[in-house]
Amino acid sequence: MNFLRGIVRAQGQIFLQAGWGPAVFALAAMTVASAWFALAALAGAAVQAGCALALARWDDARGLRRLREGGTRARSGIPGHDPESSRVGAKALARSRAGVIPAEVDQGLHGFNGALTGCAAVLSCGPGIPAALWTLAGSAVCALIVWGAPKLSWPESLPLLTGPFCLVNSIAVAVAVPFERAQGAVVPLGSPVHDVLAGAVRGPAASGLMGYGALLVTVALGVAIPARGSRILRIGVPVLAAALTVPLWWVITAVGVAPYTWPFVLVTWTVLALRSRQWRAGEARHDER
Structure with missing residues (x-):
């Protein structure tokens, strides 16, 4: 996995494209409008990707713990052993060990919602602390949504697409009204x-x-x-x-x-x-x- 490559490729994933070309063109277009857009998009993608990797490691650790506890209970004959819990832990562990999340980060799949969130933050607040906080918090919440959706039985047939970005920023817009930037501050x-x-x-x-x-x-x-x-x-x-x-x-x-x-x-x-x-x-x- 290449983290930096992943946050660049995330810009192309905004348009459902995984290649370098679309990513570079997307960043160039943002830079033409305002360099702040490009910086915010990269920052948002980095935050979401970083949170996705952290959550994957947490799942890995939790899966190992469940497997160990299940094995101990099974060997000791302790009541309350839940085989299903062990299977869930094994599934989470296998997912992380197989490198699914790191591979998806490398492809930019855990960054494009954060990239759009960064752009929305700069657009609404202008460059500054409010936009930085919006980018940080919003991108982290996007990562949480992507991580939590499968655990809440979200249908596998429905990819999340830019749904997390839309949900998080539709809510954030109402909160950010007092910080709305002056006309022409960025674009x-x-x-x-x-x-x-x-x-x-x-x-x-x-x-x-x-x-x-x-x-x-x-x-x-x-x-x-x-x-x-x-x-x-x-x-x-x-x-x-x-x-x-x-x-x-x-x-x-x-x-x-x-x-x-x-x-x-x-x-x-x-x-x-x-x-x-x-x-x-x-x-x-x-x-x-």
């Missing part, structure tokens, strides 16, 4: 960068905001839909889903919530949930035969 209000990150209503089509969520939806679903399916399905579903992000964006904006990437997340989750349900129904029919 002019109404500019494309501001519109894309904050979901400003001003000039959404011209800024590319209307196409941003749709682009992410088509990329995500283009990979998720099996290639063996019909061409109509492989093309029609992503296109229809992309179209749904536009009215959803307006609805979210109308209720006074910063859209961020909520349209992309909600539409993608809906389509994947329906696909998973259809797959389970097909499996059930097959079993009945």
